[in-house]
Amino acid sequence: MDAANPRADQAARAANSRLVHDFGLLIKAATRLEQRIDTALRQECGIGHTMFEVLIRLCRDTDEQVSQRALADDLTLTSGGVTRLIDRMEEAGLARRVPSRADRRSVLVEPTDQGRAVFLRAVDVHARVVERYFVTPVPHDDYTRLTGSLHEIHRALRDGTD
Amino acid sequence: MDAANPRADQAARAANSRLVHDFGLLIKAATRLEQRIDTALRQECGIGHTMFEVLIRLCRDTDEQVSQRALADDLTLTSGGVTRLIDRMEEAGLARRVPSRADRRSVLVEPTDQGRAVFLRAVDVHARVVERYFVTPVPHDDYTRLTGSLHEIHRALRDGTD
DNA sequence: GCTCAGCAATTGATTGCTCAGTAATTGATC
DNA sequence: GATCAATTACTGAGCAATCAATTGCTGAGC
Incomplete structure (x- = not known):
């Protein structure tokens, strides 16, 4: 067609x-x-995957709440995005906002009991899918290297400025 | 706090x-x-990353256009999403729609000359970032295994039904 | 102790996607 | 050949993110 076009x-x-x-x-691979x-x-x-990721962070530590700022950083979202995400999670009865006593600009989030219950069911679903499409397809001794590589990439992204 | 809560x-x-x-x-890692x-x-x-991915597919083959359907499948988008994506790319002068002679339901897409020019500049930017945050951080002999693993994951996702 | 630059969260406007539904076209089956 | 289920692109409505502007709070420097 335009095989004669050098730029093509x-x-x-x-x-x-x-x-x-x-x-x-x-x-x-990641998207799919x-x-x-x-x-x-x-x-x-x-619940969708984003709320699941929030619940992971809320449940991780039994006796410490997470600030919205920390969630935004960790989930790669803007603060505005987190505000509305937590709005929806509160409305769904999965999480609760708690004003921070240490810094009154900050809002802490904690899971409700229902949030933990949903999370426990979700973890099983998550494990099933991850096992099948992430762990099983990768040869066993490549798996450690894979996560190691991902870790390095992540570190480079965190440290790199531009 | 609720350390006494067994579910927690x-x-x-x-x-x-x-x-x-x-x-x-x-x-x-992928998101960042x-x-x-x-x-x-x-x-x-x-241009954004999505349009860049489109241009890759449009430029790949010098003498064959790509159908919107194929783009949707390959980019993990719905047909509606692609319709509007190509709308924007036509408007920006990067791509052009061509009715398919073989199947009149189908719409083929090809890059404009400007589209190719932008793509050539974009490839350099892309290469710079990928080199720095994807290739360099990974130890050399892990890189092949990494892409191999990704390939397997991708295959599993393609073949898996549920 | 006051000031002010900087940070946390919120909000309105916008973007770019999905979903669901539609119309045109195709190709397999009767 | 006629019928009909499947497939392609498109469209309106809705959702979840971004960006930019705003408010309230903090802490460092004077």
Whole structure:
């Protein structure tokens, strides 16, 4: 068609490059995995993946609440996004806001009893999907390296400025 | 606080489990990486990461257009999402719709010359970020295993029904 | 002790997706 | 050939995020 177009050839070479392909694989795998988990959680527990991630952080420590700021940082969301996310979770009876005594700008969040109950059911669903599509497909001795690599990537992103 | 609550303890154990942690790492790494690339592309080329992914597929083959359906499947988007995405790309002068001669339900998409030009600039930005936060942090001989594992995960997701 | 730069949360406007429903087209089956 | 289930793109409505602007609070420096 436009095979005579030199820019088209150059673009084609770039589009077929190794780097582009490999990175696409990461994004696609993560996106699809997240989508699987999201629909499974929605169907079986009535919450989406984002709320599940919040519940993980709320339940992690039995005697310490989490600030909305910390949630935003950890979930890669803006503060505005977290505000409305917690709004919905309060409305659903999964979480509760508690004013911070140490810093009155800050709002702490804790899970309700129902939130913990839903979380416990959700963890099973989550484990089933993750086991099947994340753990099983990867050869056993590659798994440790995989998580190690992810850890390094994460560290680089945290430290890198630009 | 509610350390005497047995459900809280159970939830805490689940929230701190290995599986939950490892999977969270994958999602977080992918999300942050995508975000870095998105903002870099926005600032330096005026397109977001999604349009970049479209351009990859449009430029890959110099003499074959891609159907919107194929784009939707490959980008993990719904057909409605792609319709509006291509609307915006046409408006921005990056892509063009071409009716399919083989199947009149189908709409093919091809890059404009400007689309290819933007793509060529974007590839450099993309390469810079991916190199820094995806390739460099991972030990060299783990990199092949990493992409191999991602490939297996992707395959499992493609074949798995539930 | 006052001031002021900086941070936490909230809110209105906007973006970009999904979902559900529709119309046109296709291809397999009778 | 006619019928009909499946498939493609498109559209209105709704949702969940972002961004930008605002309010209230904090803590460092004078």
